[in-house]
Amino acid sequence: MAFTNSSVPFFRHDRPAEVIADGKRLDGRDNEEFRTLFLNCGTISQASGSSYVELGSTKVMVGVYGPRQSDRWMKYSEQGSLDCDVRLATFATRQRGRPIQTQLEKELSAQLETALSASVLLHTFPKAVLDVQCLVLEAGGSVLAAVIAAATLALADASIELRDLVSAASVSRVQGIQLLDPTAEEEYREEAGLVLSFMPCLNQITSLTSHGVWSKDELRDAVELAMGACEEIDAALRDQLVQNASQRRDPPVLDEDDNENA
Amino acid sequence: MVVSLEGDAFARLYPREYYAKFVSQGMRPDGRVLTQERPISIVRDVVAGADSSALVKLGRATALAGIKLEVASPEDERPGEGSIIVQVELPPMCSASSRPGLVSPRAARLTEELGGLAESGALCDLAQLTHPGGRSVWVAYCDVYVLDADGSLSDVCLLATLAALQALRLPALEPEGAGGAAVPAPHDTPEGPAAPRALRLEPPLTPLTCGIFGGALVVDPTAEEEALMDALVCLRVNGDGQLAGVSKLGGSGLGREHLATAHMAAMRRHLALQGP
Known part of the structure; x- marks a missing residue:
C-alpha cells in the first residue's frame, strides 16, 4: 500500500541572502576563476563512449550510443542526426524533481543539441542517429556548461568524428559584477547571465544564449571571459583524452578496482 | 594477434x-x-544536495541512491508511521536497451521489489519517521539511479538503498505550541544546534x-x-x-x-x- 498523502519539501538551510560578501564570492573564488574540474571517460560499460564530469559540486554523466538506424517515422536524411536527452536526477536540485520530463530538461536537451551538432561531422553517418544520453546527478550551478563538456568528451570517447571539441562556460552578473562559472546560489541571485559554447581551435562559437539585460560593453566582456574559460576547459578535455588513449594502448597489468578490494 | x-x-x-x-x-x-x-565498493554521501546518498559498485554495475526528505500529514490508516518511497530508474544512459520516454518493465519490477520491502518495514521501523506532536511525518523519497547496468541490478539497487538509509540523518524537530505542527529546532540554543538523528535500521x-x-x-x-x-x-x-x-x-x-x-x-x- 503506497503512501498517498501529498508532501511538501523540507529545506535544511535557507538560501544565502547575499552571494557576494565584502567583494568576495562565498566559496572564496576569484570572480574570473572556475571551480575544480574533474574528468573521466569510459565510465559506462555498454556505451560506445561515455564520460563523467564534475565542475565543483555539479556532477554529470553521459553515455553515447550508436550510431543506430533512425526511427521509421523520421524522414530520409543524407545527414545523420543527434538525439540528445538530458535528465536531472530527482535529488539533483534543491527541491526534489519529478521523475517525468520537465520543461527545464527539454530546454537543456535542445540547447545541448544546438551546441554539439555544429561540431559533429553528421554526413559521415547518413540515415543514422547518435543517442547522447545525459544524467545530471547534482545540479550545483552551470549545469549546461558541464553537460556540454561531458557530452563532447563522450562523443570523442566514442570515436565520433568531430570538427573540434566544444567547450562551454557560463557567466552570471550579480550586483553588477561578472562571475565566471556561477554556483546554484549565484545563479539564483543573478541579474543577467549567459552560456557560451565555443570551439577554441576553430575559434567559432556554436551557441550563445543570454538572459537578462546586458549593455554592449558588458556583453563583450562576458563573452571574452567565457571564451577564455572555454580554452582552459578545452585543454583539460584534450589532456583527458590523451591520457585515456594511452591507457587503452598500454593497459595497466592489474585492474585497479581488483586491487582495492582484494 | x-x-x-x-x-x-x-x-x-x-x-x-x-x-x-x-x-x-x-x-x-x-x-x-x-x-x-x-568486488563491492560502497561510498556514502556523494551528492551534497540530497539528504543522504550512496554510490554502490558491484564490479562495473553501478547504482546511485539519493534520499530527499519531505513533510506530509500522516495517513488515516497508519497515523503513527512515516514512509520510505523507493523508486528505481534505469535512465537511457545506463544501457544500450533503455530508450528515453519509456518506463522499462525492468525498472518497474525493481521498483516494485524494493518499494515493497521499504513499505513493509523490512528495512526499518517506519514509526521512527513521525514528528514530535504526531501531526506530521517524514516521507523519505529514495530514488535509485542505475548508472551502469552491468548485471545483478537487483543486488546493486538494494545495497545502494540500504547504504543511503544508513547515512540518513533526520533533522531535529520540536513540537510547536499551539498548532501542533512540528518546526525545525532552533540552531542557536545555548547547547548548540540539536543533533540530527540516525534511523535505527533492521x-x-x-x-x-x-x-x-x-x-x-x-x-x-x-x-x-x-x-x-x-x-x-x-x-x-x-x-x-x-x-x-x-x-x-x-x-x-x-x-x-x-x-x-x-x-x-x-x-x-x-x-x-x-x-x-
Whole structure:
C-alpha cells in the first residue's frame, strides 16, 4: 500500500541572502576563476563512449550510443542526426524533481543539441542517429556548461568524428559584477547571465544564449571571459583524452578496482 | 594477434558456445571462478544536495541512491508511521536497451521489489519517521539511479538503498505550541544546534543474484552473462543468515543443491559486508 498523502519539501538551510560578501564570492573564488574540474571517460560499460564530469559540486554523466538506424517515422536524411536527452536526477536540485520530463530538461536537451551538432561531422553517418544520453546527478550551478563538456568528451570517447571539441562556460552578473562559472546560489541571485559554447581551435562559437539585460560593453566582456574559460576547459578535455588513449594502448597489468578490494 | 582476433570473432558469433567452453573448465571469461562474486565498493554521501546518498559498485554495475526528505500529514490508516518511497530508474544512459520516454518493465519490477520491502518495514521501523506532536511525518523519497547496468541490478539497487538509509540523518524537530505542527529546532540554543538523528535500521538484508547455465550455477553474473543464462535466481539473506526472500522467474529448473550453493555464496557476501 503506497503512501498517498501529498508532501511538501523540507529545506535544511535557507538560501544565502547575499552571494557576494565584502567583494568576495562565498566559496572564496576569484570572480574570473572556475571551480575544480574533474574528468573521466569510459565510465559506462555498454556505451560506445561515455564520460563523467564534475565542475565543483555539479556532477554529470553521459553515455553515447550508436550510431543506430533512425526511427521509421523520421524522414530520409543524407545527414545523420543527434538525439540528445538530458535528465536531472530527482535529488539533483534543491527541491526534489519529478521523475517525468520537465520543461527545464527539454530546454537543456535542445540547447545541448544546438551546441554539439555544429561540431559533429553528421554526413559521415547518413540515415543514422547518435543517442547522447545525459544524467545530471547534482545540479550545483552551470549545469549546461558541464553537460556540454561531458557530452563532447563522450562523443570523442566514442570515436565520433568531430570538427573540434566544444567547450562551454557560463557567466552570471550579480550586483553588477561578472562571475565566471556561477554556483546554484549565484545563479539564483543573478541579474543577467549567459552560456557560451565555443570551439577554441576553430575559434567559432556554436551557441550563445543570454538572459537578462546586458549593455554592449558588458556583453563583450562576458563573452571574452567565457571564451577564455572555454580554452582552459578545452585543454583539460584534450589532456583527458590523451591520457585515456594511452591507457587503452598500454593497459595497466592489474585492474585497479581488483586491487582495492582484494 | 591472429589468435586473439579469432577468439573475438568466435565470442561474437557464438557467444553461448564461447561461454560454455569457459564454464566446462570452471572459469568465466572475466577470470572469475563460477562461485566468485565481483568486488563491492560502497561510498556514502556523494551528492551534497540530497539528504543522504550512496554510490554502490558491484564490479562495473553501478547504482546511485539519493534520499530527499519531505513533510506530509500522516495517513488515516497508519497515523503513527512515516514512509520510505523507493523508486528505481534505469535512465537511457545506463544501457544500450533503455530508450528515453519509456518506463522499462525492468525498472518497474525493481521498483516494485524494493518499494515493497521499504513499505513493509523490512528495512526499518517506519514509526521512527513521525514528528514530535504526531501531526506530521517524514516521507523519505529514495530514488535509485542505475548508472551502469552491468548485471545483478537487483543486488546493486538494494545495497545502494540500504547504504543511503544508513547515512540518513533526520533533522531535529520540536513540537510547536499551539498548532501542533512540528518546526525545525532552533540552531542557536545555548547547547548548540540539536543533533540530527540516525534511523535505527533492521539488520541489513544481503542480496545475491545467481544464474543457471547448462546445469551450472554462476554467481553474480554481468549483463553479458545474464543474457546467456537459462534462468536467474535472486536471494536475500537476513541478519541471521537465513533466507529472507527468493525470486526465480521462469527459465530452467533450479536444483536443491544449487539453492544450497547460492545460499552459501550469499552468506559469504553477508559476512564480508557485515564483517569486522
